[in-house]
Amino acid sequence: MTAPVRFPRFFVTNPSPCPYLPGKSERKVFTELNGPHTEELNDALGRIGFRRSQNVAYRPSCLDCKACVSVRVLADEFRPSSTQRKLIRRNQDLVVEACEPWATDEQYQLLQKYLAKRHPGGGMAEMDEMDYSDMVEQSPVKSFVIEYREPTQDGSKGRLVGACLTDQQGDGLSMIYSFFDAEHGERAGLGNYIIMDHIMRARKAGLPYVYLGYWVDGSPQMEYKVRYRPIERLGPDGWSRFDPTALLKLQ
Structure with a gap:
């Protein structure tokens, strides 16, 4: 058989x-x-x-x-802090749309601007348009590019200020890669807002988790991934809640 x-x-x-x-x-x-x-x-x-x-x-x-x-946020139990609530209010006017996974030049230009500011010389710095298209479009699973645009008075498409390639899994949303306008003076914290928007989207869809990828213990550039509570990490005995603040204090 x-x-x-x-x-x-x-x-x-x-x-x-x-x-x-x-x-x-x-x-x-x-x-x-x-x-x-x-x-x-x-x-x-x-x-x-x-x-x-x-x-x-x-x-x-x-x-x-x-x-x-590996870390994931429990979407239904997430309660934003006062700082996170201010961030949500500051960006709640953004027009958010879950688009089919099709690469655009507008997305690519925003990605290049983001990489130059946040990850100069990193592994993705040499990514060209074809590489970006492959990243977005070569998905064998249910995926979206969630776009974040500034509002316009006439209802036309506003300026793209953020995007995230996202997979919808059976138990949650998996944020594959997000990027945004890191030099936008009036919208500080866009990256954090994109994560919270995914948490709210997962909750609305009845999905229990938002997968954030890997938190790298000891890497300052990865500390942002554990600002969302409650959060779980994957260990030898499976997924369990943890308090990253307490863990950091022990180091």
Whole structure:
């Protein structure tokens, strides 16, 4: 008899310099996402800490470091802090639309501006239009590009100030990659607003979680991922709530 679902084949990358922790090296385990059961496979892998990039699912598999931790927000229990409520009010006039995963030049230009400001010289800095199109359009699962635009008086499309490539999984929204106008003087905190908008979207859709990817313990540029409570992390015994503030105080 032929098995109804073929068990995926996993591969491991060679070690390379870690982009988050100086002096460390990173290694990933990955598998292809293809075939008739791709949605189910992606959901199952997402629950054990894998992330999607185009038609590949991967997770860290470093030899001497466990700093990368998968985190997810419990959408229905999330209650914004006073600072987060101010941020929501400041940006509630934005026009938000979940678009089909189709790359546009407007998105690409915003991405380039974001990378130049926030991640100069990073791994994505050399991404050209074709690379960006592949990132957005080569999705074997249910995906969207959620756009954030400034309002206009005549109802036409306003200026694009933020976007996020997002997967809808069986148990939540997975934020694959977000970018925004990091130099917008009147809209500080756009990146945080995009996360909170995803939390509100997940809650409205009845989805319990928003997957934020990897929180890298010891990396200042990843601290923003644990500002949303309650939050869970994936450990050897599965997902569990944790207080990142208390953890940071112990270090």
